[in-house]
Amino acid sequence: MTGTTPKKGAAPISEIGSETRLALFRMQLELRLCEKRAYDLFLQNLIKGTSHLSLGQEAIAAGFGVAMRPDDWTFCTYRGHAHTLARGASMTGVLGELMGRECGLLGGKGGSMHLTDVSKGAMGSYAIIGAHLPIAAGAAWSAQYRGTEQVAVCFFGDGTTNIGAFHEALNFSVIWKLPVIFVCENNLYMEYTPISAVTAVEHPAADRAAAYNLERVVIDGNDADEVYRTATKFMNRARQGGGPALIEAMTYRHSGHSRADPAQYRPKGELEQWLERDPIKIYRERLLELGMVEATLRDIEEEVTAQVNEATEAAKASAAPDLAGIHQHVWADGGAAWRN
Amino acid sequence: MAELTYREAVAAGIAQEMARDDRVVFLGEDVAHAGGVFKATVGLLDQFGPLRVRDCPISEQAILGAAMGAAMTGLRPIAEIMFSDFLAVCWDIVANEIAKSRYMTNGQVSVPLVIRTANGGGSRFGAQHSQSVENWAMAIPGIKVVAPAFPADVKGLLAASIRDEDPVLFFEQKSLYSFKGEVPDGEYVDELGKARVLRQGKDCTIVALALMVHRALEAAEILEREHGISCTVVDVRSLVPLDTVTILAEVARTGRLVTIEENPRLCGWGAEIASIIADECFWELDGPIIRITTPHIPLPSADRLEDNTIPSVARIVQEISQRID
Numbered sequence: 001m002t003g004t005t006p007k008k009g010a011a012p013i014s015e016i017g018s019e020t021r022l023a024l025f026r027m028q029l030e031l032r033l034c035e036k037r038a039y040d041l042f043l044q045n046l047i048k049g050t051s052h053l054s055l056g057q058e059a060i061a062a063g064f065g066v067a068m069r070p071d072d073w074t075f076c077t078y079r080g081h082a083h084t085l086a087r088g089a090s091m092t093g094v095l096g097e098l099m100g101r102e103c104g105l106l107g108g109k110g111g112s113m114h115l116t117d118v119s120k121g122a123m124g125s126y127a128i129i130g131a132h133l134p135i136a137a138g139a140a141w142s143a144q145y146r147g148t149e150q151v152a153v154c155f156f157g158d159g160t161t162n163i164g165a166f167h168e169a170l171n172f173s174v175i176w177k178l179p180v181i182f183v184c185e186n187n188l189y190m191e192y193t194p195i196s197a198v199t200a201v202e203h204p205a206a207d208r209a210a211a212y213n214l215e216r217v218v219i220d221g222n223d224a225d226e227v228y229r230t231a232t233k234f235m236n237r238a239r240q241g242g243g244p245a246l247i248e249a250m251t252y253r254h255s256g257h258s259r260a261d262p263a264q265y266r267p268k269g270e271l272e273q274w275l276e277r278d279p280i281k282i283y284r285e286r287l288l289e290l291g292m293v294e295a296t297l298r299d300i301e302e303e304v305t306a307q308v309n310e311a312t313e314a315a316k317a318s319a320a321p322d323l324a325g326i327h328q329h330v331w332a333d334g335g336a337a338w339r340n
Numbered sequence: 341m342a343e344l345t346y347r348e349a350v351a352a353g354i355a356q357e358m359a360r361d362d363r364v365v366f367l368g369e370d371v372a373h374a375g376g377v378f379k380a381t382v383g384l385l386d387q388f389g390p391l392r393v394r395d396c397p398i399s400e401q402a403i404l405g406a407a408m409g410a411a412m413t414g415l416r417p418i419a420e421i422m423f424s425d426f427l428a429v430c431w432d433i434v435a436n437e438i439a440k441s442r443y444m445t446n447g448q449v450s451v452p453l454v455i456r457t458a459n460g461g462g463s464r465f466g467a468q469h470s471q472s473v474e475n476w477a478m479a480i481p482g483i484k485v486v487a488p489a490f491p492a493d494v495k496g497l498l499a500a501s502i503r504d505e506d507p508v509l510f511f512e513q514k515s516l517y518s519f520k521g522e523v524p525d526g527e528y529v530d531e532l533g534k535a536r537v538l539r540q541g542k543d544c545t546i547v548a549l550a551l552m553v554h555r556a557l558e559a560a561e562i563l564e565r566e567h568g569i570s571c572t573v574v575d576v577r578s579l580v581p582l583d584t585v586t587i588l589a590e591v592a593r594t595g596r597l598v599t600i601e602e603n604p605r606l607c608g609w610g611a612e613i614a615s616i617i618a619d620e621c622f623w624e625l626d627g628p629i630i631r632i633t634t635p636h637i638p639l640p641s642a643d644r645l646e647d648n649t650i651p652s653v654a655r656i657v658q659e660i661s662q663r664i665d
Contacts, residue, residue: 073413075409105446106444106445106446106448107446109443109444109445109446110444110445110446114444114445116444116445116448116449117448118445118448118449119448123412123413123449124441124445124449126437128432128436128437130401131401131405131432131433131436131437132405132437133405134399134401134402134403134404134405134406134408134409134433135405135406135408135409135412135433135437136409137402137405137406137409138405138406138407138408138409138410138411138412138413138417139409139410139412139413140409141406141409141410141415142409142410142413142414142415143413145365145391145410145415146414146415152409164401165401165402165405168397168399168401168402168405169401169402169405171397171399171402172396172397172399172402172406175397176394325446328446328447329442329443329445329446329447330442330443330481330482331442331482331505331506332442332450332452332504332505332506333505334447336481337581338481338580338581338582339581339582339583339584339616340533340581340582340583340584340585
């Protein structure tokens, strides 16, 4: 523990109130049901291209999403639907983008792997492994330089720990003491290959922390409370000038790497084991143990289901993007002209 | 007007912009305490302090990534990549991240930054510290490409690049760093995307960039004096945006186009200009387009080899005098 006092609307460290717990439950459910809907829409061929689902990993996005200040920044990967939604991006905007519709967050120009909503602090989904770690560090530098106490949070997978940008960004952030939190979502597989088969250490992120003078942090990424507490602790420290953190959150993706991957490389029984530890399942059980009323949870489930249905219909009703957009926004003047 | 070297003009341009806008920050390897390996940024640390002028580890991806993240969130960073060949180390950040983010996010993300880099040959540094790579940058939609030939343009175009809302790759030709020239006093800001006609002739239009502008001017003197060939010389200054209006007009006036390029031949910037001229100015041409380039080889190191690789004044004179009469 850092022993520091939270300020400026940051969450308290020790106790999680029931309002926050319900927010964590609701958010995990939103991420889950929206992602499941994305999968269904694929099967109906309403979503083209590829997509990288984070079914099973919702507790990490939700834990941070609830703990972050509205003006904090998220940088995530191509597996970024949940992280973008967790900052409050519109579900219609996300589903619309996946479906290539006008209402999409990016007007159909980015697609599944680049979801961004700057107005919500969702500063982009990056599809080149490792690239966004230094970019997040740069945002943190900007916050430090301007003295705003904002924090940049950067999510990435276990596979990212073996690319150069990971190491450059960590060293850079530590020497400049930047307010950036690096969150490795270790779902055990880089893509199709087990991360253990291609990595020199057992914990691909945490076991490298010492090389950058950072503490070794491994948490249960399927426990939204643990994620929330960890997020709050390290974000508070970063806001007060304590510098970066590297967190390895253990989790598991229920589906394959991408749309093309049925994940047949997984040992028999592994998925079933992790389904027992489904973050939403365990969180629901915990809320009931803590005395929440079943009807309250059911109401939330019904509300979120309705929300996803509504967003789906709105996205379906949206037109295909206007062709004029092809030549827009290459440059700040709104156009694409490279000559006079 | 004061006489400054090309390298002094770099520092003058940065200092001018840092003094007027505290969002401007500067980072790179050995740029602060050492003042840059080419001494182009001497004095900036003393003038603006360690929060704005920052030394970085040898981490080109981190340098450009940090510059991008800072630019996206309200700063206007200038990042130095020591040698332009090193851009290959961090090309993902340039080509996939900085250049594409505005478009991919439908205009949500803005990346106003400048990447300064020492480009080109003439210093006997060999192929990994001498290549002329402006044509790499020109091939990427979403990034502006500037390459000044004179100290005044260094200051004025650097200031314009820093103020620009779009990312700019700013190529400084390293063998020009000690070249001296008049630079306007006081605040001086030029405009991106404007070529400059340095001399006008009637027989051919030479279009050149950076170091090649100086060789073109020298060659034009010799061609006039010894061969009676009168040349227009256009300094392109900015490849993106490209001032095709000036180039088309000057080619139409003489009926001939010669490009002089330091980049290796294939897909050099002159090929794009040749294509535009062939497309839009064909009937004004009196003869074939001539491209004088570095051959399509990595640059050799030895002075005798390097001097016979990059277009020289003698080679320019020879090729033009043989092919234009």
